[in-house]
Amino acid sequence: MKNRKKYFITSLVILGLLFTFVLSYEISYRLTGAKEAPTVEQTSSLQDDTLVVLRSKQQEGYVTDKVYTIKEVKELYKLSKKISKDDVKNIFTKEDYSLQEASDSRIVFNRNSTKFIPNKFYLGAKDDYLAIYKSNEKGELILENPDSDVFITKRKVSTLDDVSKNKIQTFQKYYETREEAEENITEFF
Incomplete structure (x- = not known):
């Protein structure tokens, strides 16, 4: 009879420890699962109106190069309907940008x-004349055709206002096509 009481008490203690372990595991799992939810959100798709801001370091600080919406990024890079923050990061790190804020x-x-x-x-x-440069595969600027790419019959850069002069001298304006660049250079004439 004494042995039965020992087995019974031992069984109850083991059962109690097992119950405590399972209960504590379940509680910790639920608490940790709630904290992991934001990481899932990082891989979710971005809204089309989310802005992507590209900035370059200049002497006076960072200057905005371009601002895109996610919709424009998808069209520009011919991407599928859904795009995540990681996808955007992969695109622009290839163009020598590093993620600053998300x-x-x-x-x-x-x-x-x-x-x-x-x-x-x-x-x-x-x-001192306006010019259209093309960047090669290495990211170096070249004049493809100096006779047509340098606008010597137009206004000199030194006669522009300080803001425009700074944009030209620091190469802040860039375009996808030559036609786009030629169309937009007229704002400086």
Whole structure:
């Protein structure tokens, strides 16, 4: 009889410990599961009106290069309907940008180098005249055709207002196509 009482008490203690372990595991799982929810949200798709801001380091700080919406990014890079923050990060880190800030309404990327985005057309200056440069695969600026890409019959850069002069001298304006660059250079004439 004494042995039965020992087995009974031992069984109750083991059952109590097992119940306590299962209960504590369940409680900790639910608490930790609630904290992991935001990480799932990071891989969810972004809204089309979320802004993507590209900035470059200049002497006076960071200057905004371009601002896109997610919808424009999808069209520009021919992406599927849904795009996540990680997808956007992968796109712009290839163009020498690093993620600075990310929220549901805005994602900001900074570029610290003087390297330019490959295969884009930049507005700049050559011998104090407006010019259209093309960036090669390495991100270096070149004049493809100096005779037509330098606008010597137009206004000199030194005669522009300080804001416009700064945009031209720091190559802040860039475009996808030459036609786009030629169309937009007229704002400086």
